[in-house]
Amino acid sequence: MRIAVAYDCLFPFSKGGGERQYRVFAEEFAAAGHQVTYLTRKQWDSAAPQVDGLDIEVISTERELYDAQGNRKLGPAVKFATGLFAHLARNRGRYDAVLVSATPATNVPAARAALLGTRTVLAVDWLEVWRPEQWLEYSGPVAGRVANVIQWLAVKSSSLASCHSQLNARRLVELRLRSAPIVSPGLIDGQGGGEPSLTAGEPPTVVYVGRHIPDKRVEALPAAIAHARKSIPDLKCTIFGEGQTSAAIQAEIARLGLQEVIATPGFVDQAVLDEGMRSAAVLVNPSQREGYGLVVVESCALGTPVVLVNGEDNASVELVEDGVNGKVAASVRPEVLGEAIVEVVSAGAPLRKTTAEWFDEARRTKTVRAAAAQILGRIEQAVAKA
Incomplete structure (x- = not known):
């Protein structure tokens, strides 16, 4: 044809x-x-x-x-x-x-x-x-x-x-x-960015990957990180990407005094991004609107579980099985999103193992x-x- x-x-x-x-x-x-x-x-x-x-x-x-x-x-x-x-x-x-x-x-x-x-x-x-x-x-x-x-x-x-x-x-x-x-x-492209890691790097790190636009609500991350650090004091965060809300994100980081905690390297080479996701303890995407959510799959391919936020326009939550490859938080309120981060980071190696298994099954059929x-x-x- x-x-x-x-x-x-x-x-x-x-x-x-x-x-x-x-x-x-x-x-x-x-x-x-x-x-x-x-x-x-x-x-x-x-x-x-x-x-x-x-x-x-x-x-x-x-x-x-x-x-x-x-x-x-x-x-x-x-x-x-x-x-x-x-x-x-x-x-x-x-x-x-x-x-x-x-x-x-x-x-x-x-x-x-x-x-x-x-x-x-x-x-x-x-x-x-x-x-x-x-x-x-x-x-x-x-x-x-x-x-x-x-x-x-x-x-x-x-x-x-x-x-x-x-x-x-x-x-x-x-x-x-x-x-x-x-x-x-x-x-799922079936390939991933290399072999998954069944252990996270130290100190434990949260990553965000994507554009900085209003629908992604990335500016909600700093307050959630601040809350999660009450339970995990050495928790760090890397926010990859850039966009229209980058200035608001930087302002929120400064307001909370988290300049030494949250890194914002912008867009980086794929190899750097893959390694950042692989070594992270959790990938967090607070977006309110996703048509699918490829970043969820990419993270799981590397063994890194995810935290998403529930919403009527967020189709990516269909990719998450609570306790298998991550968790879906009820809202972006700092205490709610922060506690979801704590739960997933604290789950450690067993959750990373089931995350990798989830992807291994999915890449054969999905x-x-x-x-x-x-x-x-x-x-x-x-x-x-x-």
């Missing part, structure tokens, strides 16, 4: 779970013998990169996706959707199937409109499905309502849809998706390649019927 994969980011020029996911999807489709074109946004200064098995085509040149608060801007989303519509309209009949990311949702009605009247199968992959209240909080009263309507239109345009958590599957059904969604078995194969199978069936 001739398949297009459409997403406005390409790994490693943009880093994140979605970026890695769609690149692997495209590579797996190509490995299965199909001709694959990756439609994306220009994120490099020279010629388009060469990727084995893939044709990379630029359909948008917008460089900045996010505003100062770390939110996706409407302009780049509209420009990418416009570029996607134009490309597919010019190339009607070129593709047997198009897999389009619903992040942002503007991609979906654009692709559907361009493909009307063709036999091309449109598959839509949902990284996240948002509640109306989320859109209002994220984009404001006007743009939020518009975005919510666009998401509704995108769901109605998704005759073949996939997602990666039960949370998002339920939301697609509630929005009256036209067919049962494909719920992927997982997004891989990103298994998800790609599942989606490809449904696409092949749909194309055969078209």
Whole structure:
């Protein structure tokens, strides 16, 4: 088959779970013998990169996706959707199937409109499905309502849809998706960053890995660390990454006098990051919104248990089994999150052993390649019927 994969980011020029996911999807489709074109946004200064098995085509040149608060801007989303519509309209009949990311949702009605009247199968992959209240909080009263309507239109345009958590599957059904969604078995790459460590380094260290944006609530970590140190006085913390809330995080560290306790090295090489996670006593992610939570898997691959925070928009909690590979805290209040940290750090080697065992089982059945194969199978069936 001739398949297009459409997403406005390409790994490693943009880093994140979605970026890695769609690149692997495209590579797996190509490995299965199909001709694959990756439609994306220009994120490099020279010629388009060469990727084995893939044709990379630029359909948008917008460089900045996010505003100062770390939110996706409407302009780049509209420009990418416009570029996607134009490309597919010019190339009607070129593709047997198009897999389009619903992040942002503007991609979906654009692709559907361009493909009307063709036999091309449109598959839509949902990284996240948002509640109306989320859109209002994220984009404001006007743009939020518009975005919510666009998401509704995108769901109605998704005759073949996939997602990666039960949370998002339920939301697609509630929005009256036209067919049962494909719920992927997982997004684990099956490799990890090396062998897991069954003992944590000394002194015990908490790590955070990811962008610093409001939804991640990283600024809640310093107070939780201060509380946990009442029980574990030598506890340290390393907060990897950068972003819009970095200044607020530094201010909170200073307010609590934790400059010698909490390190903030920013973004680092993958090898440094892997070693930081492997030697840590626990990885903590206080995020209120996750579509999947790849960092949870990456931590467990290294034997390091996790602490997450429960929330109605946090699908990553589906990856945690309390007492097996970590704990889910009820809130980010310092005493609640701090006590969860104490519990996991104090569990020591036995919890690290079950964490490594959890990952060892998961990487055999819940891989990103298994998800790609599942989606490809449904696409092949749909194309055969078209």
